[in-house]
Amino acid sequence: MRVTDIQSPKDIKSMNVRQLENLADQIRTFLIESIARTGGHLSSNLGVVELTLAMHYVFNAPKDKLIFDVGHQCYTHKILTGRAQMFPLLRQRNGLSGYQRMHESPYDCWEAGHSSTSLSAALGFATARDLLKQNYEVVALIGDGSLTGGMAMEALNDIGSKQKKLIIIFNDNNMSISRNHAGFEERITALRASKVYRSTKQGMKSNLKNNKMGQNVLKQVTKVKDHIKDGVIDAPLFREFNLDYIGPVDGHNLNELINVLETAKEHDGPIVVHVLTRKGKGYPYAEQDQTGKWHGVSPFDVKTGEPLMKLPYDHLTWSEVISRTLMRFAKKDKKLVVLTPAMAQGSKLLEFSKAYPDRFFDCGIAEQHTVTMAGAMALGGLHPFVSVYSTFLQRAYDQMNHDIGRMKLPVVIGIDRAGLVGQDGDTHQGVFDIAMLRSIPNLILSQPQDAAEAQNLLYTAFRSGKPFCIRYPRGNVKYEEVTDLQDIEIGSWTKTTVGTHPKSIVITYGPDVDHVIAKAKTNNMDLIVVNARFFKPVDGTMIDELYETGLPIHVFETDCRIGSLSTAILEYRNRVAPQFQTFGIDDHFVEQGSVRSLRIQEHIGLEDLFEELEQDV
Structure with a gap:
């Protein structure tokens, strides 16, 4: 067949x-x-x-x-x-x-x-x-x-x-x-799996259950069996x-x-x-692979094992950009440690693990444990970096909230495979982390435009002393080592004007910034392209400036709309120039107290609502 x-x-x-x-x-x-x-x-x-x-x-x-x-x-x-x-x-x-x-x-x-x-x-x-x-x-x-x-x-x-x-x-x-008990364990398994043993066991159990004496015999036989299994056979x-x-x-x-x-x-x-x-x-x-290289593969030559598609000589994957930068920092910073929940190969951290084995921690498929462990490492005086795929970070939301954000712990989170990842499908698309993390107080959330900005953001993150997330996509990017690293002002955006008389504004982030600029130049379009490299906090000053131009504003993003960058912009503008009144808890954690006192404190009591309603009359 x-x-x-x-x-x-x-x-x-x-x-x-x-x-x-x-x-x-x-x-x-x-x-x-x-x-x-x-x-x-x-x-x-x-x-x-x-x-x-x-x-x-x-x-x-x-x-x-x-x-x-x-x-x-x-x-x-x-x-x-x-x-x-x-x-x-x-x-x-x-x-x-x-x-x-x-x-x-x-x-x-x-x-x-x-x-x-x-x-x-x-x-x-x-x-x-x-x-x-x-x-x-x-x-x-x-x-x-x-x-x-x-x-x-x-x-x-x-x-x-x-x-x-x-x-x-x-x-x-x-x-x-x-435990490995070699031949003896294998013979016991073979005995238990044999048809003669199975039929004999079933017949004996049926017969012994028919009377009280038989039930007692069966009970004692079971005890002996369990004792042998506990001591010799079972894991x-x-x-x-x-x-x-x-x-x-x-x-x-x-x-x-x-x-x-x-x-x-x-x-x-x-x-x-x-x-x-x-x-x-x-x-x-694949049999000889000890690193996980052959776990998930792109198309390859069966005879040689070589991938059919290779990166240009001056390109690295985004994961490699982050990994190389960590290697540079680790040489000078003896407190820098790296953690990952079983993603060492995918996140290109094997070189780091070999260079600094005592400062690399693969925690297994345990995202929650990894994040909380990193938090305690930070409290203990280390400078932790956690590398985790966006889709898997979802599993550690509670720890990101309670153990990192709430305690304001200086942990740097590298959110790998952020955005659309393609063929792995709906369980792996990394399109939810922006919405998930923006709701957590004290967290900084960013994404670099290119490899140079990635290096500077990572430099900024370690120097910030705050919970700092850097997301980066699957794929590759042109790479050149930045020798003169610079702090990036947290929450700041940049803009590029294409042409002489802009007619529109595009706000976007990540590699799409350069893609939009390149296509605008190709199409001879005049527009302002904004690199919104911070999702939280957003650049309120620039948002105000963009609104004041009176030009149409297009927020171009490839992640889910709910809780997105565009949501953050609209929230900010509604606070500056309210078009509708909103009530709710602001961007902070609420301490203990009676529900009544807390609603008063947060201005979400019925009295607050009706004070506003009376002004509408």
Whole structure:
């Protein structure tokens, strides 16, 4: 059977193990060749080919719920559910999503994009199933990286408490959690997964439950079994959460995988299936990668592994601009430290981590922890920089608010991949951080026009002594090192006049400043282009000047409108020249007090409203 001929998981149900192994090889080749043309997540998908085949062989989706944590490793799942022919449009507009999408297929029961949600979703499905008296299996596939997320740990705790029937497949590709008992542990796993053992166990349990003496015998046997498992077999992490466990099993051995999943399927209550896989399996460049380079890739040459698109010699990615500048600062500032929630490769911080290993902290997939830790580092006298993707910073809003903004802690936040990111889709577009952060008192929020301004903003941020956020997009920019670094006045904007008699004003930010200027010159248009490099605070003086010109003003931005730069401008102008009266709490944190006293303090009592209304009469 060709990969593109597969219409549903039913097509593999009658295959024997040898045929499934052959299909796995075909899928691996298909994935490498396809992703080489379109780009996408490579290593993670190559690592779970056999595991995904075994899941669909043993379970009956879409009735059974198969949940892929993050979802970027679901390419084989998409192939087995009839979507192989759509891979030429992988991650393209109106094409195949790189993640599970419910509108795309009934086999996609859950949508993710961010990590560590699968276990909570699994417990939710299991609870709904039991309350509605339905009958289906719930299976969550989660990797060792995602298991570092706090949400996953919260879910494990609840799953162990509620003891619902569900299966957690723990995809371990670096053996970072379990103890290794080698041959003995493998033989125990093989025994538990054998058909003879499973049938004998079920028969013994049924017989012993028939009378009181048998129930006592069963209870004692269970105690002995648990004692052996606690001391020898199980990964201690899962036993601490009161979860049964089986494994580890070779994640590339289909016969073993099928037997172990059949065993888990018969288990009462929650069980963890520990699977050992190799990321990038089948493609040498990806297999040998230790940095995450082959996690997500742009189109590449299969033979050489080289990307098909290369940056101009004088360009760097925005991430590299920030990273190089941090390296320069770290040479002089011994207190400068860098933190990231598992984004060292993506944010180009590996060079920093090698140069300053004792000042670099990869906190795992734990955005909340990373931000709060940085805050305490600042209180302890260090100068922390946190590098985090815009889409993942959403997870740390509470910490940005309570632990950074409220305490006015001098932490510099680098918001990487800000704005539209393209093919990763709606879960990854970094278009919400402006609106999210503008509401937090004491925070400064900025974005540089070019690489030179990025270096000066970072210089300003560390010298400001305030919570300071710098957002920058995916992509590249022309780079030249700024030797004479300058402080930028916080809240200041700049403007450029194109032509001699401007007829319009464009307010924008980031790389679009230069793009607008260039296009205006090409089209011989006369206009004023404003570099609104600060979203908070805004440049009130310049806004007033722009309004006074009487020219049409266009605020051009590529992030969400609600809470945007244009919103900030309108808010400012309404305070200066009110067109309608507003009430609310100003840009500060409200201390304790009775609700009545606080409403009086903040001028949001009914008395304040009616005083204004009386002036309207």
